[in-house]
Amino acid sequence: MDYDNSTAPTPSPLSQSYDHPNHFERAGFSDLTVGNSRVTQHGGTNGQRSHQENTHSRSVSLSFIRCGPRTGRTVSLSRSTEKELKKSGSDNGSSSSEMCSLSDEDSLLVKRYFGFTKVQFRCGIALVLLSIIDMMGFGIFAPFFPVVAEKKNLSELQIGFIFAAYPMAGTFGSVFTGSLLVKVGAKFIILAGMFWSAGGTVCLGLLDKSPEEYFFWLCCACRVLMGIGSSSAFTAMFAVIFREFGDRALTAIGISESLCTIGGIVGPLLGGGLYSVGGYYLPFAVLGGMSMIVLFVCAALIPHSQVERQVNAVNPAWLLLNLHALFSSLFVIVSFIVISFISADGALFLTHSFGLSAFMIGVFMLVFTLTYGLSTPIFGWIADSKNIGAHVMTACCFFGGVAMSLLGPADVWMNCFGWEQRQQWLSFVSIGIVGMMLGGIIMPTFGEMIIAAKHMKLQENELAQYGLVSGLWNLSYAVGDIAGPTVGGAVSSKCGFSNTSAIIGAIMLGLALLKTAHLLYLGRQTRENTDDDSSSAFDGDDDERQKLLGTDQPSVQA
Template sequence: MDAPGDPEGPRPPGGDGPAANARETPNRLSKEQLFVLISAASINFGSMMCYSILGPFFPKEAEKKGASNTVIGMIFGCYALFELLASLLFGKYLVQIGAKFMFVAGMFVSGGVTILFGVLDQVPAGPVFIAMCFLVRIGDALSFAAAITASFSILVTAFPNNVATVLGSLEIFSGLGLVLGPPLGGFLYQSFGYEVPFIFLGCIILLMVPLNMYILPNYEANPGEHSFWKLISLPKVTLIAFVINSLSACFGFLDPTLSLFVLKKFNLPAGYVGLVFLGLALSYTISSPLFGLLSDKMPHLRKWFLVLGNLITAGCYMLLGPVPVLHIQSQLWLLVLMLVVNGISAAMSIIPTFPEILSCAYENGFEEGLSTLALVSGLFSAMWSIGAFLGPTLGGLLYEKVGFEWAAAVQGLWALTTGLAMGLFYLLEYSRRRRSKFQNILGTEEEQRALLPDENQS
């Protein structure tokens, strides 16, 4: 949604409730809104820590246990596949289950399965270890899908006029999770072994559960009439879904591949590999609030952010290796620079997607309320999960077959395709609007000419 008074954005629902309270105090946070921000920040931070902590050392440990690079990519990717299925389910039934209960229960289960991940090194190598990795990863995916879907819905309910600004600001905590996860995981792994990173992180998440049970407001609403299929069938929403897929795949691609590439190419220890991930996470964290603010204050810029962000991301992945056809020597400084630029371009593209989908839904007759917010939240999480599944899965396979340089270039082509498709759609949309406006002007002139003879006779 857009800032108050913005003609291009959808209007928030009227009446009483949290949305009305948010409009009455636009420049000052209420106690309820502050508690919502704290709860959302805790889940963003915890989820990104869990997501990123595996990168520096898990691929190496999994190789010792007999897992191939393709299987390692599938272990990373199965998280997103089951998060996809769970997000669609939880988004549809969030109103019936209750947003607060879904949020707290998801966080509690996630803390438990994160601790279980820490004891997998005691499992026998081979198929048993691989199967247990899949089971624990699936449990983590289901629990965080519940918490994240509920979190998005609660946030947009509490801040109906500043969706992109709030989501962009909360990406600071997602970025902190991405920033702290790899180096902290690498350091704890080097110092204390495999178990400690997971037990430490799982305990932090469990400690957040009673806090959120106390401070998180409880929002209630009636089920809506619309479905995911009506939402995703809107052409604009379909294209934005592909943008989300592409950007998510770009992030997911790096998890099973980047650490192995850096270890072999530059001979860095595991602790320093975590610092390489820092370039992407830190730049994404810093730039997200800026693009969120710009998306709310100047919604006409969203289309430019979506297109340019994808095109810049494509260039980054072409130079990440770099792709051999460019005949550029692979260097550590160039790789880190491309990760930094990619963090900025990813924020440029990701932040506007949620308010753009929401605006399109309202323009096409979806009711304004928690039920639609739940559908959009579930759809966003599901589309992100598709990319997060395909990115590491195909990335691990391509890394084995053609090497990191070509695998990264293929990922860049995906971003390039979505960026060009989104740009073409906006050009066609602009052309249709101009043609419609021109036809309306002609119609008005014809009506005026038809009335002139009658006026002269009178």
């Protein structure tokens, strides 16, 4: 917090330099808080009056305090306390405008939309728009790009590598952004990443006329540019969400994950329609233009963040030394292995096993997307409010592993139940359960990584800590997104889709059991520490009693 002495009023209880919370008490304010919180008590200038407050606090900026953009260090006072301050200022000869004035920055903290402050609401809208446009970019060219690539004489392996270049580049972007977030500035990274992604999208749309010998390499270059830009933007955006929302960050991310399913549904439909109307270039041109519009909207919505050049860069991978972060990273990896594997190989399985039409395959994928999208805000709220995120994550991983083994179902289940043919209804039910459980696995991972970052203290700056968490999360997402279609596809070619799903389910079950053992160990350690504290407290009471009573006490004989 900076102080501007040039605008300070005449000496009064409010014109003193309050560089420590105790200074407020010396001026007669018994319980002042900083930021958007409640004020329970206040006193007059003589320190004698006290009054219970049950109303929400109202942020006011004192005239001698100069707060920078989004410092979060404005003084919060209740409405009645503000009146007391104005009255006190008028009694001391100071005008009310000098004493208490609501600034624009404070009004952003006070006004609420659906339970969120105006700054939080703006950041939430920016995250939703960024998520929707990213999901649209993922699916908009999926219906027609393999056909165009095949006309360019590309093999299936080359086409798969073009798709995999996006998450591969994302690993670099997430690590780079997580390390240098505070040095460069979160807002700048978000806007720059969106610009890179939009530019790569437009360039990819121009490659239809390129020579065949260069088409593959140019497509890979454009996908790399898109992957770096998107991963950088999301890494910085998640860090901003953690900073602005605090304990409600997972609820906000869950809501955005739910709404971004709109992009996953609209993207393929829009891409196929635009391609049939205007050819190869039109879908990419429309998506690039929409990305630029979202960029300018986010530039207006996202608050500025402080840049600190002197902060040391730390690799987010260091968080893996903490078991909370290590398990969370593994949960994220296995979750996106499931998502990318089903997205890549699920359609062929449904066609060969049940002979489903393209419409029914779309319904299958829609069930998967909707159950995931509907479950994320629920599990995000549970992880935020109930403080049981690790337990929810473990339970959902266990049941998700069972559902994955039933997705085919696997041969072991076929022999167990005596089924001669695969059950179509079981596949639809299982994919719904898998989508729901993935929401419960993914949402609590953010909170677990934040616990690791605060415990290890790799960065003192709060935004830098959130940058490390976001960087590790996006790195884990990219690894899972790469492994799903590549490793999963390789295993599926040997064992089949059903048995590969069962193998992934077995991995999920094993991970859930390991996390259960970790939780049991933490619970035992907590109980031992509690018992030690209780015994030390009793020992302290006995020592104090002996000091009071003295050591030489007369014995009482019957």
